[in-house]
Amino acid sequence: MSLMTINLKVWRQKNAESPGKFEDYKLDEVSEHMSFLEMLDVLNENLIKEGKDPVEFDYDCREGICGSCNMVINGRAHGPKHKTAACQLHMRTYNDGDTIVIEPPRAAAFPIIKDLVVDRSAFDRIIEAGGYISVKTGAAPEANLIPVPQEVSNDAFDYATCIGCGGCVAACPNSSAALFTGAKLAHLNSLPQGQPERDKRSIAMVNQMEKEGFGDCSNYAECEAVCPVGISISSIAQMRRDYMKAIF
Amino acid sequence: MKLDPKIPSGPLAEKWTKHKNDIQLLSPNNKRKHKVIVVGTGLAGASAAASLSELGYNVEVFSILDSPRRAHSIAAQGGINAAKNYQNDGDSVWRLFYDTIKGGDYRSREANVYRLAENSNYIIDQAVAQGVPFGREYGGLLDNRSFGGAQVSRTFYSRGQTGQQLLLGAYQAMMKEVHSGRVKMYNRHEMLDLVLVDGKARGIITRDLVKGTINRYEADAVILCTGGYGNVFYLSTNAKNSNATAAWRCHKRGAAFANPCFVQIHPTCIPVSGDYQSKLTLMSESLRNDGRVWVPRNKDEKRPPNQIPEDDRYYYLEERYPSFGNLVPRDVASRNAKLVCDDGLGVGDTGLAVYLDFRDAIKRDSKEVIQAKYGNLFDMYENIMDENPYEVPMKIFPAVHYTMGGLWVDYNLMSNIPGLFVAGEANFSDHGANRLGASALMQGLSDGYFIVPYTVGNYIADEELPKVSTDHKAFDEAVESSTKIMDKLLSVKGNKTVIEFHRELGKIMWDRVGISRSKEGLESAIEQIRELREEFWQNVNVPGDASYYNKYLEFAYRVADYFELAELMAIDALDRGESCGCHLRDEYQTEEGEALRNDKEYAFVSAYEFLGVNGKLETKLHKEELEFEFVELKQRSYK
Numbered sequence: 001m002s003l004m005t006i007n008l009k010v011w012r013q014k015n016a017e018s019p020g021k022f023e024d025y026k027l028d029e030v031s032e033h034m035s036f037l038e039m040l041d042v043l044n045e046n047l048i049k050e051g052k053d054p055v056e057f058d059y060d061c062r063e064g065i066c067g068s069c070n071m072v073i074n075g076r077a078h079g080p081k082h083k084t085a086a087c088q089l090h091m092r093t094y095n096d097g098d099t100i101v102i103e104p105p106r107a108a109a110f111p112i113i114k115d116l117v118v119d120r121s122a123f124d125r126i127i128e129a130g131g132y133i134s135v136k137t138g139a140a141p142e143a144n145l146i147p148v149p150q151e152v153s154n155d156a157f158d159y160a161t162c163i164g165c166g167g168c169v170a171a172c173p174n175s176s177a178a179l180f181t182g183a184k185l186a187h188l189n190s191l192p193q194g195q196p197e198r199d200k201r202s203i204a205m206v207n208q209m210e211k212e213g214f215g216d217c218s219n220y221a222e223c224e225a226v227c228p229v230g231i232s233i234s235s236i237a238q239m240r241r242d243y244m245k246a247i248f
Numbered sequence: 249m250k251l252d253p254k255i256p257s258g259p260l261a262e263k264w265t266k267h268k269n270d271i272q273l274l275s276p277n278n279k280r281k282h283k284v285i286v287v288g289t290g291l292a293g294a295s296a297a298a299s300l301s302e303l304g305y306n307v308e309v310f311s312i313l314d315s316p317r318r319a320h321s322i323a324a325q326g327g328i329n330a331a332k333n334y335q336n337d338g339d340s341v342w343r344l345f346y347d348t349i350k351g352g353d354y355r356s357r358e359a360n361v362y363r364l365a366e367n368s369n370y371i372i373d374q375a376v377a378q379g380v381p382f383g384r385e386y387g388g389l390l391d392n393r394s395f396g397g398a399q400v401s402r403t404f405y406s407r408g409q410t411g412q413q414l415l416l417g418a419y420q421a422m423m424k425e426v427h428s429g430r431v432k433m434y435n436r437h438e439m440l441d442l443v444l445v446d447g448k449a450r451g452i453i454t455r456d457l458v459k460g461t462i463n464r465y466e467a468d469a470v471i472l473c474t475g476g477y478g479n480v481f482y483l484s485t486n487a488k489n490s491n492a493t494a495a496w497r498c499h500k501r502g503a504a505f506a507n508p509c510f511v512q513i514h515p516t517c518i519p520v521s522g523d524y525q526s527k528l529t530l531m532s533e534s535l536r537n538d539g540r541v542w543v544p545r546n547k548d549e550k551r552p553p554n555q556i557p558e559d560d561r562y563y564y565l566e567e568r569y570p571s572f573g574n575l576v577p578r579d580v581a582s583r584n585a586k587l588v589c590d591d592g593l594g595v596g597d598t599g600l601a602v603y604l605d606f607r608d609a610i611k612r613d614s615k616e617v618i619q620a621k622y623g624n625l626f627d628m629y630e631n632i633m634d635e636n637p638y639e640v641p642m643k644i645f646p647a648v649h650y651t652m653g654g655l656w657v658d659y660n661l662m663s664n665i666p667g668l669f670v671a672g673e674a675n676f677s678d679h680g681a682n683r684l685g686a687s688a689l690m691q692g693l694s695d696g697y698f699i700v701p702y703t704v705g706n707y708i709a710d711e712e713l714p715k716v717s718t719d720h721k722a723f724d725e726a727v728e729s730s731t732k733i734m735d736k737l738l739s740v741k742g743n744k745t746v747i748e749f750h751r752e753l754g755k756i757m758w759d760r761v762g763i764s765r766s767k768e769g770l771e772s773a774i775e776q777i778r779e780l781r782e783e784f785w786q787n788v789n790v791p792g793d794a795s796y797y798n799k800y801l802e803f804a805y806r807v808a809d810y811f812e813l814a815e816l817m818a819i820d821a822l823d824r825g826e827s828c829g830c831h832l833r834d835e836y837q838t839e840e841g842e843a844l845r846n847d848k849e850y851a852f853v854s855a856y857e858f859l860g861v862n863g864k865l866e867t868k869l870h871k872e873e874l875e876f877e878f879v880e881l882k883q884r885s886y887k
Binding site for chain 2: 014015031033034035037038039041042044045047048049051052053054056058059060061062063064065066067068081084088090092113114117119120121123124127128129130131132133134135136137138139140141142143144146147148149150153154156157160161163164187188191193194
């Protein structure tokens, strides 16, 4: 097992109102088997022992599914590994002596709470606007009465695996939430159960996205490149088609 | 303390229907006048909140995370059971009930478990209608897989992300109700205390984790859906924020805590790699459908796994349990992994791992077939371990995963505190001493969609619930008590971090209150826990203050509660002089090393009353005797 020295430049910001800045830290004896977030845990243990404020960052499951972590590592949301959330990144990706820059995802619609922690409640409001199928508890028909062709179901599943981390917004030059919104629309709009509300849903979610202050999509596809679960930008194309059909 | 399970009379299959028919109803006009608090937004919380709001109640929902969608139900991989019998393999509600109660080693209530099996089919209907993309066959109908502890295929799945898809379904149903205006969502709020007025649960105290403020909320009923307490062990498959504080503080307010020693250790997790390890990652046990578990026959085996010939491989589950083989229940698989490692046959750098090998399945079915079934799990494994499981067998080891114990509830899922309901993993109700795979999602959603909405309504219709103001002195007292704990933690400014204490506590628990337990070990664990708890309050170093976002302060009060709960778990394990399910006492085993139950003396639910902490935890044991009218208690055999 090899141990490394890692230099860190971490964005520190007390709250949304105060200005922030990068602070430099040096960590010795970083194991290649550590996850990226475990490396930050070690940094925080050191800071606490030195009587300093630890770095705040969001995390929960640490297995790439909850979507809590979403830091920008060396300019890239979730770091260098393709289809990998920051919590699933391991230090073996780095070399002894490397300098790593860590920042929060930056977007007007994601105000900073502290250090690397941002407020992503805008995503919840986009879902609230229409990201569901209106079926009351108890009102559902027998499950196999709704056959869904396997390939339709598989495609819907691929879009439904979005973890809502916001990496797409951080990566987009326009801070657009089109991949997040498109993924939910593509999931629900492609299923037979989702048809009755298809138009209403498409309009409501797209409008809410705009209202939250996310930018528009210009097909940079940076979002797809950083998405930890590999959501395809074809969802954005489908969102545009559904939205256009719905408004006419 | 009086514990009445309130199980309806009559034949097993008719109890729930009869109970629903007997339940008091509230008119839509009256529902509108009532408010219910739901704490936690996992499967149980989100589904309960959505369903209650649809009925017309005002609902306030609290999540410690930044979005309700991140609750830890999201991480469940394998699937959800239901008795649909779509495979025509002889499944039925009775069989699902029977497998679940047998899998739990006969330490759960017949009536509750039967209701769970009954509800299972409606859950699948509900989820499909919401657009949950379950795995399907070519004809467009739903597919099933088999799971540990069952001989039928009754598990519905969404690749390896079933929990995610079911949670998003429940979350979306809840967000629909946020849109309707009846659900009010509070994110990044942590429940610190339960407020009792006239002996009834009438509100909660929370900390706004961003602003640091302490807030008061009143309601007619409180539903706790805050998950389990596996993180007592520090290392577990639970998410880092999963914690026991809300449940433990309800316990300190008078709610009985049931079967605290029943902890499930999941057999298929990625092994520990070093001290910095912050959590353990589970690999769905569905992998045991196709993977074969083995260790080398010889202690001094040095060859890489692929070069070890068939004769030198010890497929210990297949040899010891020929009829279930690799599909034995979780407790049996975990215990056997520990046994072979104790015998020095373990693999990997630490010797604390066994192989899970897909070589034969790939040969039989092709790599593509295996990839289609488990692709995301294989990717996850490779990412963490830096080894390709298509070519080299996986290394796995058991890890703490699920807690069957929890707050005691009656048939209505109400605790012994009137108005405090407990749903999902937070209650103790359905899994006895061991939970079968794909049953947690089923229970969370059965509780949330199909039980609590009825029983909470019944309670509200039945009780006198005069309006309560948050200026009431009970709220003042609860705020003061929560603030005092935080002030005390922040004032110590000692030399050891919260994480260091938590790691030490976890080690005591894993070594002595883990896969196997003994009288001596438990007695010394209790001493060690007490000593470490004393030291914690003298020497913990919590950074910053309570006036802003401070993750380590959150950890500190959660760990403070773990120190008390840990002692209760050890006390319960010591009291239970038998082995059952996940609770293996070294002293009580058959000659073949299987768990030896003692139905005569221990067919009860242990329910503890909190009396205080003064150097040691003062507690009083109450017993709810389990009565088995419909099933015959048998020694479990998976051979």
